[in-house]
Amino acid sequence: MFEYCADPSQLSGLSWLSCYLTTGTHFRFYWSFATVLMLLAVTAPVALAFGFGGAMAARSPFLPVSLIGRGYIAAVRGVPDIVYFLFFVIALDQGIEWAKHLFVCDDLGQPVWNGTEFNVCAAAKVPLASSAAIWHSAYAFALAVFTFALVFGAFAANVLYGAMQAVPRAQLETAEAYGMTPRQVFRRVLVPQMWVYALPGLSNLWLILIKATPLLFLLGIQDIVYWARELGSAKTSGNNPYPHGDWRVFYFLGLLVFYLAFTRLSEVVLAGLTQRLSHGQATLGGEQLRKAGA
Amino acid sequence: MTCLETIQAYGLRSIGIGERLLPRSDYTLCQHFTLIGSGLIWNIYFGVLALAFGFVLANALALAKAAQNPWLRKPAEWFIFVFRGSPLFIQFFLAYELLVLLPKAGINVLGITIETAWTTRAWAGALFVLFLNTAAYSAEIFHGALKSVPKGDVEAADAYGITGWPRFRRILWPTMLRLGWPAYTNEAIFLFHATTLVFFSGFPAFQQKGDALYYANFFADKTFNPFIPYPIVGFYFICLTLLLIWVFGLINRRLNRHLPSNLRGRIRLRLQVIR
Numbered sequence: 001m002f003e004y005c006a007d008p009s010q011l012s013g014l015s016w017l018s019c020y021l022t023t024g025t026h027f028r029f030y031w032s033f034a035t036v037l038m039l040l041a042v043t044a045p046v047a048l049a050f051g052f053g054g055a056m057a058a059r060s061p062f063l064p065v066s067l068i069g070r071g072y073i074a075a076v077r078g079v080p081d082i083v084y085f086l087f088f089v090i091a092l093d094q095g096i097e098w099a100k101h102l103f104v105c106d107d108l109g110q111p112v113w114n115g116t117e118f119n120v121c122a123a124a125k126v127p128l129a130s131s132a133a134i135w136h137s138a139y140a141f142a143l144a145v146f147t148f149a150l151v152f153g154a155f156a157a158n159v160l161y162g163a164m165q166a167v168p169r170a171q172l173e174t175a176e177a178y179g180m181t182p183r184q185v186f187r188r189v190l191v192p193q194m195w196v197y198a199l200p201g202l203s204n205l206w207l208i209l210i211k212a213t214p215l216l217f218l219l220g221i222q223d224i225v226y227w228a229r230e231l232g233s234a235k236t237s238g239n240n241p242y243p244h245g246d247w248r249v250f251y252f253l254g255l256l257v258f259y260l261a262f263t264r265l266s267e268v269v270l271a272g273l274t275q276r277l278s279h280g281q282a283t284l285g286g287e288q289l290r291k292a293g294a
Numbered sequence: 295m296t297c298l299e300t301i302q303a304y305g306l307r308s309i310g311i312g313e314r315l316l317p318r319s320d321y322t323l324c325q326h327f328t329l330i331g332s333g334l335i336w337n338i339y340f341g342v343l344a345l346a347f348g349f350v351l352a353n354a355l356a357l358a359k360a361a362q363n364p365w366l367r368k369p370a371e372w373f374i375f376v377f378r379g380s381p382l383f384i385q386f387f388l389a390y391e392l393l394v395l396l397p398k399a400g401i402n403v404l405g406i407t408i409e410t411a412w413t414t415r416a417w418a419g420a421l422f423v424l425f426l427n428t429a430a431y432s433a434e435i436f437h438g439a440l441k442s443v444p445k446g447d448v449e450a451a452d453a454y455g456i457t458g459w460p461r462f463r464r465i466l467w468p469t470m471l472r473l474g475w476p477a478y479t480n481e482a483i484f485l486f487h488a489t490t491l492v493f494f495s496g497f498p499a500f501q502q503k504g505d506a507l508y509y510a511n512f513f514a515d516k517t518f519n520p521f522i523p524y525p526i527v528g529f530y531f532i533c534l535t536l537l538l539i540w541v542f543g544l545i546n547r548r549l550n551r552h553l554p555s556n557l558r559g560r561i562r563l564r565l566q567v568i569r
Contacts (some may be wrong), residue, residue, distance in 0.1 A: 246394070
């Protein structure tokens with residue numbers, strides 16, 4: 001990056017380090033932090049939407065819908081989330097390719113799952129073998145987002161379901177007494193009031209989501225863990241202008257600090273948000289705020 | 295090969311007893327169940343030992359965090375912050391890389407050579423990380439419980455002249471455990487789930503001796519069919535979770551036995567307080 005980096009073997013000390021940390025591969029490492037942040041930014045709202053849907057389904061008076069909602073929430077209980085991650089990435093991939101196979105392939109006589117093989121015709125591959133590398137990584141990323149959203153959506157559904165139940169009954173009855181329809185009660189009274197009850201659970205979930213992001217590595221995404229291992233491993237002078245020993249421990253230390261700072265920052269922001277949402281609520285926190293203001 | 299022979303050959307494969315080579319063909323349902331079940335031994339090993347050691351350290355940490363003395367409080371706060379604030383996955387990687395850096399020939403202390411090679415093995419290294427990790431999470435739970443011990447209980451103890459260590463052992467500690475137990479049950483469940491990460495996070499599985507998820511992943515890689523091995527892991531873990539809830543429920547009953555039945559806390563999986 002800098003001009004004096006032309007011949008790294010002549011450098012030493014800080015100038016060597018400044019050149020070393022600004023190589024092309026290092027910039028890909030720094031970009032992978034953006035991948036993680038992007039995953040969080042995309043997954044959190046999607047998971048919340050899944051959670052909202054799940055909680056609404058679980059509350060439904062229509063039994064089959066309620067069972068589906070409850071089943072979805074219960075399915076994440078008892079099973080480690082990493083099992084879902086490993087499972088859905090293959091299962092979704094195969095499911096999509098199989099569906100496409102039914103439409104685009106001519107030869108449907110062959111079974112798709114045959115012994116130890118999974119066969120679809122070349123046209124049914126997603127993405128096509130001929131498509132650019134960026135589509136392959138975009139597809140992998142989309143699968144990862146969907147998997148994360150599915151797993152964390154179930155957790156969020158559980159939290160939101162509890163929060164909806166926690167809104168005082170009297171509030172809803174008052175709304176009904178004013179002649180609101182069930183939909184109006186839900187939209188105007190229940191949903192605005194439930195957030196303060198949901199926030200502790202959702203904050204916890206957000207922290208768990210942050211701490212689950214290194215699992216992207218297991219989904220085959222070139223994330224920060226991948227690059228930390230790649231860049232940190234010992235480099236010999238033969239194939240690399242910046243030879244060094246096994247530095248993985250330093251890279252992982254860096255990741256540790258990144259996550260600590262990130263979770264700490266989130267905690268501070270969420271505490272502020274809790275404070276804001278407690279205003280005017282019939283809870284202990286809201287009461288304290290009212291007294292402090294008076 | 296009948297199913298009984300499969301169980302004989304692979305039932306204890308994960309700890310190195312039985313057939314050396316993993317199955318190369320067929321991949322029957324029986325092989326799935328046997329091998330994944332054999333891997334579960336490792337999950338139980340990690341879970342039970344980390345929980346047992348972690349419980350002791352967690353109590354000490356909770357007390358240290360509640361202490362007045364900053365020399366006790368600050369280290370405990372930092373320990374809990376570091377282990378709760380970072381992903382277990384990164385902790386595993388970091389610990390493995392640190393342990394690899396230990397001199398291969400062993401450390402010489404006063405003429406006695408201490409072997410270091412075993413620390414990079416999963417049974418020791420990963421167990422150590424899980425132990426520290428669960429200690430930090432449990433300490434936070436117990437610290438919260440210690441803070442919410444009813445004031446009246448402590449005042450009553452003072453009135454009876456119970457102070458110092460006896461007050462802690464007979465009044466504070468049992469109440470702390472009682473109040474923290476439902477959340478601690480949850481922590482135990484999630485610790486068992488976390489044990490599945492071990493063989494995916496740097497720690498190599500020597501001679502293909504791995505845990506339940508390791509073998510499930512093995513089958514999924516071989517058969518390209520994720521729909522059989524992963525649900526089997528799920529099934530095993532649901533059974534394990536139910537067993538845990540039952541055992542912890544028994545302890546909970548004992549901790550609450552002096553209370554009238556309508557005040558007893560029931561154990562249920564509270565996903566709001568997951569790690």
